[in-house]
Amino acid sequence: MYLKILRLFNFKNFSEKNFTFSEKINCFVGNNGVGKTNVLDAIHYLSLTKSYLNYSDQNNIRFHESFFSVEGNFWNDTTEDTIRIVVQTGQKKVIKRNFKAYEKISDHIGKYPCVMISPYDRNLISEGSEFRRKFMDAMISQINSDYLHLILRYQKALAQRNALLKLFSANHYFDAISLEMYDSELIENGTKIHHIRKEFIASYVPKFSNFYSALSQGEEEVTIQYISDLEDKEPSSLLKENLEKDRAAAYTTRGIHKDDLIFKLFQYPIKKFGSQGQQKSFLVALKLAQLQTIKEYSSKSPILLMDDIFDKLDDHRVAQLVKLAHEEQFGQIFLSDTHNDRTEKIVQQISSDYLIFKL
Numbered sequence: 001m002y003l004k005i006l007r008l009f010n011f012k013n014f015s016e017k018n019f020t021f022s023e024k025i026n027c028f029v030g031n032n033g034v035g036k037t038n039v040l041d042a043i044h045y046l047s048l049t050k051s052y053l054n055y056s057d058q059n060n061i062r063f064h065e066s067f068f069s070v071e072g073n074f075w076n077d078t079t080e081d082t083i084r085i086v087v088q089t090g091q092k093k094v095i096k097r098n099f100k101a102y103e104k105i106s107d108h109i110g111k112y113p114c115v116m117i118s119p120y121d122r123n124l125i126s127e128g129s130e131f132r133r134k135f136m137d138a139m140i141s142q143i144n145s146d147y148l149h150l151i152l153r154y155q156k157a158l159a160q161r162n163a164l165l166k167l168f169s170a171n172h173y174f175d176a177i178s179l180e181m182y183d184s185e186l187i188e189n190g191t192k193i194h195h196i197r198k199e200f201i202a203s204y205v206p207k208f209s210n211f212y213s214a215l216s217q218g219e220e221e222v223t224i225q226y227i228s229d230l231e232d233k234e235p236s237s238l239l240k241e242n243l244e245k246d247r248a249a250a251y252t253t254r255g256i257h258k259d260d261l262i263f264k265l266f267q268y269p270i271k272k273f274g275s276q277g278q279q280k281s282f283l284v285a286l287k288l289a290q291l292q293t294i295k296e297y298s299s300k301s302p303i304l305l306m307d308d309i310f311d312k313l314d315d316h317r318v319a320q321l322v323k324l325a326h327e328e329q330f331g332q333i334f335l336s337d338t339h340n341d342r343t344e345k346i347v348q349q350i351s352s353d354y355l356i357f358k359l
């Protein structure tokens with residue numbers, strides 16, 4: 001599966017722009033602010049129906065315009081699919097596959113998978129646990145269609161339980177029976193989520209370690225540890241033991257909504273002790289492992305989007321990344337860089353089948 005044609009209309013800084021791509025490697029080069037990231041983001045839209053960078057669809061409409069459209073033609077051996085996404089001011093987003101609108105947007109997810117490596121990923125290291133949970137949940141959702149429903153059910157019960165705790169606190173009142181209704185939902189779904197996360201991480205981490213080791217040429221030891229309140233406690237005892245604390249705080253203080261992934265370099269938190277290049281290598285390895293996971297489960301080669309990829313990586317690591325791209329037989333690759341000559345020199349080593357788009 002690969003993206004052959006991309007048509008942008010009023011998408012961010014592009015009024016109208018068409019591209020015809022190589023099946024293998026496509027590079028966008030140009031100065032800061034010319035729209036390199038925006039093209040990668042348009043491809044992300046076609047794959048996952050949303051921007052990687054901007055949660056509001058409306059913000060992606062070109063300034064002073066009333067709608068944008070992004071259209072792509074995906075080729076799969078002999079068949080061709082046209083995906084078209086239109087966002088109009090004040091209206092619901094429309095996504096069509098071969099000119100027919102989807103009933104549910106979720107029906108599109110997974111058909112044309114992609115993985116993005118972006119400078120914004122550094123939030124995964126620098127920010128709070130919710131970023132890492134979202135990353136983990138997004139990865140699992142792409143390979144397990146039931147998982148998202150479990151998460152949604154858990155989140156709904158959690159929000160209701162928290163609202164009730166807040167009400168009790170405001171009114172200096174407590175009713176254990178009504179709280180227990182939500183406890184059972186949290187226990188049932190939380191147990192399943194914990195089990196799935198644990199299993200997933202056990203198979204994901206070795207892939208991640210292999211990629212990091214390849215990038216650093218085996219010189220650095222990295223680990224990812226999954227931590228959860230449910231690791232050594234039954235969810236029912238956890239809720240019981242923390243009831244007084246929850247009442248005082250007026251929210252549910254413990255549970256799988258507090259799970260985290262601990263990223264370490266030589267047993268030290270990479271956030272505090274990793275250099276910028278080491279952190280970038282860590283993020284690249286996380287994403288390549290994600291790509292490999294999707295590939296194994298779906299038997300499709302996801303499109304790899306790499307924004308500003310060579311920045312902060314030394315020549316050895318760039319060479320290793322090139323080697324990986326060559327040996328691992330990734331699918332179609334899109335990358336962006338500010339340096340034309342550097343890009344050309346690097347991609348020539350991966351494949352002779354490449355195109356460079358100067359923006």
Ligand SMILES: Nc1ncnc2c1ncn2[C@@H]1O[C@H](COP(=O)(O)OP(=O)(O)OP(=O)(O)O)[C@@H](O)[C@H]1O
Nearest residue numbers: 012013032033034035036037038059060061062063
């Ligand atoms: N809704 C919008 N309408 C018009 N222009 C927009 C919109 N949103 C963003 N832009 C413009 O898009 C440009 C940024 O594009 P992008 O982030 O793709 O640049 P880039 O080439 O990747 O730059 P860098 O090398 O700095 O990463 C900016 O000039 C910004 O003003």
